[in-house]
Amino acid sequence: MKIALDVLGGDLAPMTNIEGAMDYLNEVGDAAAELILVGDKKVIKSALQSYTYNNSKVHVFHTTEVVGMHEKPSRIFKEKPDSSLVKSIQLVKDGKANAAVSAGNTGALLTSSLFLIGKIPGIRRPAFAPFIPSSKGGFILCDAGANADSKPQHLVQFALMAGAYMEHLEKRPHPRVALLNIGSEKNKGNELTTATYPLLEKLVDNFIGNIEARYIMEGKADIIICDGFTGNIVLKLTEGIITHLMEWVQGLYYNQSDDDDLSSEFLSVLKEIQNTLDHEEHGATPLLGINGVVMKCHGSATSRGISNSLLAAQKTVEENLIADIADRLSQHKALFERDSKIGETNPV
Amino acid sequence: MKIALDVLGGDLAPMTNIEGAMDYLNEVGDAAAELILVGDKKVIKSALQSYTYNNSKVHVFHTTEVVGMHEKPSRIFKEKPDSSLVKSIQLVKDGKANAAVSAGNTGALLTSSLFLIGKIPGIRRPAFAPFIPSSKGGFILCDAGANADSKPQHLVQFALMAGAYMEHLEKRPHPRVALLNIGSEKNKGNELTTATYPLLEKLVDNFIGNIEARYIMEGKADIIICDGFTGNIVLKLTEGIITHLMEWVQGLYYNQSDDDDLSSEFLSVLKEIQNTLDHEEHGATPLLGINGVVMKCHGSATSRGISNSLLAAQKTVEENLIADIADRLSQHKALFERDSKIGETNPV
Numbered sequence: 001m002k003i004a005l006d007v008l009g010g011d012l013a014p015m016t017n018i019e020g021a022m023d024y025l026n027e028v029g030d031a032a033a034e035l036i037l038v039g040d041k042k043v044i045k046s047a048l049q050s051y052t053y054n055n056s057k058v059h060v061f062h063t064t065e066v067v068g069m070h071e072k073p074s075r076i077f078k079e080k081p082d083s084s085l086v087k088s089i090q091l092v093k094d095g096k097a098n099a100a101v102s103a104g105n106t107g108a109l110l111t112s113s114l115f116l117i118g119k120i121p122g123i124r125r126p127a128f129a130p131f132i133p134s135s136k137g138g139f140i141l142c143d144a145g146a147n148a149d150s151k152p153q154h155l156v157q158f159a160l161m162a163g164a165y166m167e168h169l170e171k172r173p174h175p176r177v178a179l180l181n182i183g184s185e186k187n188k189g190n191e192l193t194t195a196t197y198p199l200l201e202k203l204v205d206n207f208i209g210n211i212e213a214r215y216i217m218e219g220k221a222d223i224i225i226c227d228g229f230t231g232n233i234v235l236k237l238t239e240g241i242i243t244h245l246m247e248w249v250q251g252l253y254y255n256q257s258d259d260d261d262l263s264s265e266f267l268s269v270l271k272e273i274q275n276t277l278d279h280e281e282h283g284a285t286p287l288l289g290i291n292g293v294v295m296k297c298h299g300s301a302t303s304r305g306i307s308n309s310l311l312a313a314q315k316t317v318e319e320n321l322i323a324d325i326a327d328r329l330s331q332h333k334a335l336f337e338r339d340s341k342i343g344e345t346n347p348v
Numbered sequence: 349m350k351i352a353l354d355v356l357g358g359d360l361a362p363m364t365n366i367e368g369a370m371d372y373l374n375e376v377g378d379a380a381a382e383l384i385l386v387g388d389k390k391v392i393k394s395a396l397q398s399y400t401y402n403n404s405k406v407h408v409f410h411t412t413e414v415v416g417m418h419e420k421p422s423r424i425f426k427e428k429p430d431s432s433l434v435k436s437i438q439l440v441k442d443g444k445a446n447a448a449v450s451a452g453n454t455g456a457l458l459t460s461s462l463f464l465i466g467k468i469p470g471i472r473r474p475a476f477a478p479f480i481p482s483s484k485g486g487f488i489l490c491d492a493g494a495n496a497d498s499k500p501q502h503l504v505q506f507a508l509m510a511g512a513y514m515e516h517l518e519k520r521p522h523p524r525v526a527l528l529n530i531g532s533e534k535n536k537g538n539e540l541t542t543a544t545y546p547l548l549e550k551l552v553d554n555f556i557g558n559i560e561a562r563y564i565m566e567g568k569a570d571i572i573i574c575d576g577f578t579g580n581i582v583l584k585l586t587e588g589i590i591t592h593l594m595e596w597v598q599g600l601y602y603n604q605s606d607d608d609d610l611s612s613e614f615l616s617v618l619k620e621i622q623n624t625l626d627h628e629e630h631g632a633t634p635l636l637g638i639n640g641v642v643m644k645c646h647g648s649a650t651s652r653g654i655s656n657s658l659l660a661a662q663k664t665v666e667e668n669l670i671a672d673i674a675d676r677l678s679q680h681k682a683l684f685e686r687d688s689k690i691g692e693t694n695p696v
Contacts, residue, residue, distance in 0.1 A: 070533075134592065135592065135596045145530060148530065148537060148538040148539075149538045149539050180581065182493060182496065182576075182577055182580040182581065182584075189496060189577070190496040190497045190575075190577040191496075191497050193577075212584055213580075213581040213582075213583075213584040213585035213588060214584040214585065214587055214588035214591075215588060216585065216588065217588055217589060217592040218588075218592070227538075228530075229530055229537070229538040229541075229578070230577070230578060230581055232530040232561075233528065233530065233561040233578055233581065233582065234561075234581065234585060235561075236530075236560055236561040236562040237561035237562065237564065237582060237585055237586070237589075238585070238589060239562055240561060240562035240563060240564065240565055240566075241565060241585075241586060241589045241590065241593075242589065242593065243562075244482065244483065244565040244566070245589075245590065245593050245594075245621070246593075248483045248621060249597065249617060249618075249621065252617045252620055252621065253613070253614070253617050265601070266601070266614060269597060269600045269601050270597075272600055273593070273596060273597065273600065
């Protein structure tokens, strides 16, 4: 197996990405995939000199072009075909890598993957499905921003794709699927959610109904489905509030505390929470619906984040996630096509 | 001035509501409004015996019918015209009270207010605009759930109404208005936000552009505008995450702490945060756009929440919020009508 790593993508690139790659190889040992480091040959070779590693597992694909985090993503694959981000995806398309991993511009990664690799047959929209940790075990949020506007049909496919992801990668069989909504009753919600509810009820195993945002951290659902606009708000708000609250607690505590000895227990509490909530632990998430394994790391991924992302990519390839998603879709094909016509003639 | 208080509405009614009313009267003294306590005469009279208060300020409007928190709101004003919730609104409509305050069913309060009192002329949709506290001063979120689906025109009116509310009641002149979105650039977002941005830019003073959910607690905007579905998700998610995190911190701390003495500073930190975040501090929020003062308290309002809500209602009447909203709308009338036609023929 070969995994292409976008060495130039992410806030801490390139050194952190290289460090993460070395950590991955040394932790996994013989079972590790071979890595194709996509970036500046000179920088990579120079950096590698400070590591001890199995060099038969490391290949370098030279390029120096970078995609900025705030570049308009829609035409990156045409305007920057030589960028490390686009080249990493190209390697998957050409069958030279089994997976691509990048901490770069999310929109560019998505549009380039769509253009170069395309969607799994039958999938209408790809989805971004991060794992959100909590003290009660966490959940997958889907879609968290691959799409700005969604239709009921799309949400049903998000649920099927996220189900496959959850079962394979997180090893939770029969995950409970909930629809994010502004009330728990079936008839509550906006045009999109009220039209989506009956479809999820009919087509998705273990659909447990609506969930209100107040309860998403409480471990009542394994998968939470919503449109990409709402999901992106939820993802960023969750990160923002947790950061805000943790900084606030620490600031107040240090203001009030005269005695340095007092803070050891307090710090260990904060540490435990931060470790549980840390997105680095889960590494990258696959871009669901793309007909190949493309994994997105957090933009500020540390070396541990990169290392865990390479592990996640390896697992995604080994577990055959793409084939499983295709299989699940085909199982629902008859129902789906009938419903999709209804959905298409009555778009939200 | 007279304020009608729905004694039977809310999770802790009726005793907590009566206690809050007494606290209000005793705190404000001669400057207090007269209160019309709407509820069961026998229960109210019996409860009042345990308080010392200025009884010339207290009137009782007898009714025993209650609106449940989970009753379908749309026809409450027809099906339960004698309920304490509907009667409180009716007193405003009939000119017998200057304001109504209720901790009851939000949907029922809104639909009954719309039916009985109606909207301020020119307003297309009412909005729910709670104040969300943070360590950086807090902000008004509008709409937080009065509407499930919204159009660009509605969001502009939400901004104008929330601006009047912020200036008068929170005494923040020239509040900074931001549009909640999934990116900071002007062209980012879904169909609704991309269509709304240029209208806010043209029609709303001090519009500072898009704000991502990650930054809403950081004090960068005084008013955050969004559709009611998204706003309701944000409101409930904020409450849910804060509760989750505070319980988690406390649980871990008690598990790790052997020495009871150690916890005093820690508890004072938690107490300070909880006091700042406490929605009771701000009391009720007006249902913006209704042509009369109707204030919604949190469903689980304590006596302090009720007391502060009565204060907020008094201030809303004294500050003439309704007239100010009508005035702001009429100032924008020319522009608004031209745009509203564009908006209406191109609904999102």
